[in-house]
Amino acid sequence: MARTGYFLHTFGELKVLDPDGRQVFLPERGMLILAYMRASQRLEVSREILAAMLWPDVDRSIAFKNLRSTLLRMRTAGQLNPLPLSADGRMVRLQPDALHSDLDCFLPENDKLARLRQIVETMKEEFLAGTxxxxxxxxxxxxxxxxxxxxxxxxxxxxxxxxxxxxxxxxxxxxxxxxxxxxxxxxxxxxxxxxxxxxxxxxxxxxxxxxxxxxxxxxxxxxIGVAPSPLQAxxxxxxxxxxxxxxxxxxxxxxxxxxxxxxxxxxxxxxxxxxxxxxxxxxxxxxxxxxxxxxxxxxxxxxxxxxxxxxxxxxxxxxxxxxxxxxxxxxxxxxxxxxxxxxxxxxxxxxxxxxxxxxxxTAAAQLDFATRPQMYLNYLQGMQHLSELSLPGIRRARKKFRETLRLSPDFAPALAGMARTLTTEWLLTARGDEELLVAAEQKAMAAVHHNGNLAAGYRELGVVQLYLQKLDESLEALSTAETISPHYADALYSHADSLVHVTRPADGLVKIKKAIELNPLCPDAYFWTAAGASYFLGEFENAVAYIGQMRDARPADRLLAASWGMIGDKNKARASRQRVLRDNPSFDLQRWLEVVPMKESWQRELYREGLTKAGF
Incomplete structure (x- = not known):
């Protein structure tokens, strides 16, 4: 059954429905005029006021021109059922009886509970939320x-x-x-x-x-306790x-x-x-x-x-x-x-x-972020760049972490973030640059020093110690991170990676699966680690499948090439090898095998076999 008059929605999406319940597509500034007049309970408003309110940053003549154009579009939009809005050279007028609105719920009513329910339903969304x-x-x-x-x-x-x-x-x-x-x-x-x-x-x-x-x-x-004073509140x-x-x-x-x-x-x-x-x-x-x-x-x-x-x-x-x-x-x-x-x-x-x-x-940490918002913003932007898992991404992250530390030199999360950028660069470039790892270890140790309860600090320390061949120290640091925060998925992922490198790929696979369960929309590095565990378990097809779940699989192309080599698919192995050399023309197989941390020789030889079969 058709309603009488138009209906204006102001909470959530600003829109107008015609008497038959169909949406009328009007210019946003025109609907704002309706909302302003309806909410303010003003039957007429001068063009001067509307132009100044809706276009405050332009010249007066342009604002008036914009208003004339908007009113013209409003008039032509309601040809079948004229909109309850009219204007002359000085004033804009509204016919309130022809425009109902969700704002009607605020009108007085004898049934106070019914009125409350209507207001609650209306205010699920914010007034003019999409403007x-x-x-x-x-x-x-x-x-x-x-x-x-x-x-x-x-x-x-x-x-x-x-x-x-x-x-x-x-x-x-x-x-x-x-x-x-x-x-x-x-x-x-x-x-x-x-x-x-x-x-x-x-x-x-x-x-x-x-x-x-x-x-x-x-x-x-x-x-309830004691209510705070207005000043305290x-x-x-x-x-x-x-x-x-x-x-x-x-x-x-x-x-x-x-x-x-x-x-x-x-x-x-x-x-x-x-x-x-x-x-x-x-x-x-x-x-x-x-x-x-x-x-x-x-x-x-x-x-x-x-x-x-x-x-x-x-x-x-x-x-x-x-x-x-x-x-x-x-x-x-x-x-x-x-x-x-x-x-x-x-x-x-x-x-x-x-x-x-x-x-x-975590009250102390929360207060730290709340009192230094620019530091917090820089840190968050750095964390966002870290998720890219590419050299440009981690270098942008490092820049943001430096800006964070300039504002707060002892801010442990940013120190941990700096450490991660350095170890990730070492991993992506595959040049065996020990200076990167030494610098990363220093940043991670500083993070632990400034905040001994920060799981991320121990996690980064464990990661860099893995690549420095300090395998026992790596596992100890990562176990500490997991003890501090048992549900910290990144710590579980790094712990899994270390377990793979110390000849415990089965344990590593169990732990990385738990990390993925905790963080289903996980970073690519999780799947990379799961692929490594599968490779050293001899499950080469599973390794390929995990790499296939990465959004950007280029960082794992070496492992992918080795997996295809072990499977015996020479064409796919060769294609992966070519991508590795295109991204890193100076890649040296022997040098890489010397710096990759592996506790037992059989792992190194299994990796060598796959890469050799891929044509390296």
Whole structure:
């Protein structure tokens, strides 16, 4: 059935639907005029104001010309059903009765809980979230509106929460509290409401939300503690946590998955903590869908990300400390139909407590990043370049790490990053340049010296000591890294690589498979190590298959050539050899075999045999 009038969506994607529910494709600045007038409840606005707001950085004459063009396009777009917007030489006018909007949810209503539910649903996305190139007065207006709608949501919670009696209403209250705490994590009134809502729901109390039994109130008071003063709350910088659901909302509904609901439960549980700021579930879902998750997480100031993946009836979770890209906790949970409600509660409590503990343990590191943002940015950019596994990439990374260390000479993660660039260059050039390794060892030891609890420092020390033929020391350092951070996938990968080189390829393959399980979208180096382990186990076809999973297999061309040589495919072995010589014309087989760290001669000879059969 056709609705009367046009409908304006302002939260999330800015769009206009015609009376038949079809989207009308209008210029963005034109839709912003509708949003500005509708949200401001202004029936008319001067051309002067609109031109200055929408085009603040151009000459006045050009701004007026742009406005005339926009209004003309708006008029021609609504030929069948004229848009409720008109203009004369001085003013632009809106017919409010002909333009409905999602903003109507904020209008007063007798049913306070129904109004709250509508506001919560509308505010899953941000006001004008997709608007681009906003600056000056338009940007300030949008920010003011977002703050105003946040205050309206808060008022709706305060009005509606005392009336909540059934689970559906209580859950709406909880979701609203989470949305508010995403913007204002230190709002103690909202935290108290959330805590009470959780307790009433978990205790199955069929009373009003604030009719909390005395023994429940005692538990609540112990949880809440003393509220900080306004000044303390303003100064308090809480680390931000994002819990990324395993599915999109649509996929979760189609698959009948409870995993997303579990992640939402954990999110609500974390909002009660006084030590973190939590990204609301809908925002986390948008982050999960983003092509460049790292950039979006950085944009939202996220320090910890709980990444989740669903597999059959199981849920795999890993908590990542983003400043160092370190997996500080991982676990797999089974979600079965039997006792699901109890399971969800127990799993939610386990994850919530774990995150709280990990946040507390890494508080000092988080503060270090928060107080020196430029240092943090340089470091993150260096880490991004490191993932390229190419000489230009690692040299760009080294430059960024140098800039980081210029700001903070004792910053251990950047020292560890410098060490990795040097050892990776040694590996890629295959010239046996010992100076690179000596410098790398010095940087890794400095990282360990400045932060003895940094797994990455021990990991880099173990890697460089492997290439310096200090095999026992390498295994010791890597074991220490794994002890400090048992779920640190990069440390497991490096430990696996060392095990391969000390004549334990079977153990190395087990460990690298665990690293890949922890980090399914892993760097190419993981597959390279798995291929090396397979080669020395005599599983040459598997070695080729692992190399085939690398996004850029050129660094592993020597191993690929040797594998094809052992398989007996001379054409493919020759093609791999030619790529090696094209990238490194001065490659010398004997020199490379002398510097490659291998504990026993049989490994060296097996490698020599494959490379010789490939034509080296």
């Amino acid at each position: 681009r190139n906003t600056n000056g007065p338009l940007k300030r207006w949008i920010e003011g509106q977002r703050q105003g709608y946040g205050e309206l949501l808060r008022a709706a919670v305060l009005d509606g929460s005392p009336l909540a009696t059934d689970r559906a209403d209580i859950r709406a209250v909880k979701i609203a509290c989470v949305q508010i705490l995403q913007r204002a994590p230190n709002d103690m009134d909202i935290r108290n409401i959330l805590d009470r809502a959780k307790i009433v729901e978990s205790d199955d109390v069929p009373d009003r939300l604030f009719a909390v039994p005395r023994e429940t109130q005692t538990r609540l008071d112990a949880t 303003e100064r308090l910088s809480l680390p931000r946590v994002a819990l990324l659901p395993p599915d999109t909302a649509e996929d979760s509904r189609l698959n009948g998955s409870v995993a997303n609901a579990l992640v939402e439960d954990v999110t609500i549980g974390l909002c009660s903590l006084r030590t973190v700021s939590v990204v609301a579930p809908f925002t986390s879902e948008r982050i999960r869908e983003a092509d460049d998750k790292a950039a979006v997480l950085e944009k939202h100031g996220v320090i910890y990300a709980l990444d989740t993946k669903r597999s059959g009836d199981g849920l795999f979770t890993q908590l990542i400390f983003l400043p160092t890209d370190e997996i500080i906790w991982a676990e797999r949970f089974t979600l079965t139909a039997e006792g699901l409600t109890t399971q969800r509660s127990e799993i939610s409590r386990t994850i919530t407590q774990t995150i709280a503990r990990q946040v507390d343990e």
